Amino acid sequence: MHVVVLGCGRVGATLAMFLETEGHSVAVIDRERDSFRRLGVGFKGKTHLGIGIDDDVLRKAGIERAGGFAAMTNGDNTNIMSAQIVKVKFKVPRVIARIYDPLRAEAYRELGIETISPTLLGAGVCRDFLLDVPFRRVEEYQVPGHGAVPVPRPRDAASERSG
Amino acid sequence: MYVIVAGGGKVGYYLTKALIAAGNEVTLIERTRRRYDLLQEAFGDCAILGDACEVNTLEQAGAARADLVAAVTGDDEDNLVVCQMAKRKFKVKRVIARINNPKNESTFQLLGIDETVSSTKLIYSLIEQEVEVADVIPLAALRRGHLEVVEIAVVEGAPSVNRRVRDLALPPNCTLAVLVRGETAEVVQGDTTLQAGDLIMAITPSDSVQAFREAILGGVVPTR
Numbered sequence: 001m002h003v004v005v006l007g008c009g010r011v012g013a014t015l016a017m018f019l020e021t022e023g024h025s026v027a028v029i030d031r032e033r034d035s036f037r038r039l040g041v042g043f044k045g046k047t048h049l050g051i052g053i054d055d056d057v058l059r060k061a062g063i064e065r066a067g068g069f070a071a072m073t074n075g076d077n078t079n080i081m082s083a084q085i086v087k088v089k090f091k092v093p094r095v096i097a098r099i100y101d102p103l104r105a106e107a108y109r110e111l112g113i114e115t116i117s118p119t120l121l122g123a124g125v126c127r128d129f130l131l132d133v134p135f136r137r138v139e140e141y142q143v144p145g146h147g148a149v150p151v152p153r154p155r156d157a158a159s160e161r162s163g
Numbered sequence: 164m165y166v167i168v169a170g171g172g173k174v175g176y177y178l179t180k181a182l183i184a185a186g187n188e189v190t191l192i193e194r195t196r197r198r199y200d201l202l203q204e205a206f207g208d209c210a211i212l213g214d215a216c217e218v219n220t221l222e223q224a225g226a227a228r229a230d231l232v233a234a235v236t237g238d239d240e241d242n243l244v245v246c247q248m249a250k251r252k253f254k255v256k257r258v259i260a261r262i263n264n265p266k267n268e269s270t271f272q273l274l275g276i277d278e279t280v281s282s283t284k285l286i287y288s289l290i291e292q293e294v295e296v297a298d299v300i301p302l303a304a305l306r307r308g309h310l311e312v313v314e315i316a317v318v319e320g321a322p323s324v325n326r327r328v329r330d331l332a333l334p335p336n337c338t339l340a341v342l343v344r345g346e347t348a349e350v351v352q353g354d355t356t357l358q359a360g361d362l363i364m365a366i367t368p369s370d371s372v373q374a375f376r377e378a379i380l381g382g383v384v385p386t387r
Contacts, residue, residue, distance in 0.1 A: 053239070053267070077243070081270075088273055101217060103219065104248075107248060
């Protein structure tokens, strides 16, 4: 399968390397050339400099023949927008967006975009470890307010940079 | 009308000012503390600090009862998210997004945001008009800009002078609507004969403006 990964931060780069190790073809997009260093010397996939909400950049990365797309930049809204473009315009079967803001992640999940909130996942896993209770399934960590972790109050959330 | 403006940069600032002056109720949402302080000086409680992309902030701003949400930040992806949240989560009837990259206009439409404004595109189209068809004055855009209402003056020496409208080689779907001659206006008919000094209001497809100009004025460069 061909997979396009947007954002070559720690998560994006690690994901790209995972997929490549498992024999998939991978293209990584980032707007800073420096970021590609995280991929290590052994990485044989393609790297593309550009922004992920640009059709031309996505096409160059092979989005038209991709079976999967992962939006992993540190900007929630960039991830949301690119994931929607890829899903609606290019009809890629498996699309996932990383969204830090739990409520936004939930809202877009309701709108049909698969999202993963590292905020909820990280906090939930750490809490379960600390309280020495068994780990749960990933989906169970993704529901804000359902006993997993408290949802940040507006004032806390407002001070976070998001986009 | 109750309007929520997302983004307190220059566009958001002046938009809020104009809306308040026109008697509307307005809430302006700004994300950065520094800019917010300044906005609060100007607008008092009408300005709130928060990220308009977040559900909580929109709720705090009363999005559920807003008549209109205008997302005018400098980032297209932020404007998209604000509009989608407002429309889908809060059922706001009308949302308007500012677009910086003209390429995003079609993307926004595809993703359900129909009303967009791109200053880049507006300025570009003004420049284009200035260069190519300075004597065809655009009056209004119809059908999302696919059709234009334009005004053109028939000048001395133009090939259309003393010719009947039905004999002009107008581009397809181009309609001469009203003719102003002296102090009177009349509806243009097929046997209307054009004269120098006539002013014509016409409706033309946007991509035929140049052809329309040639049908009326040919190579003549008006001196007005």
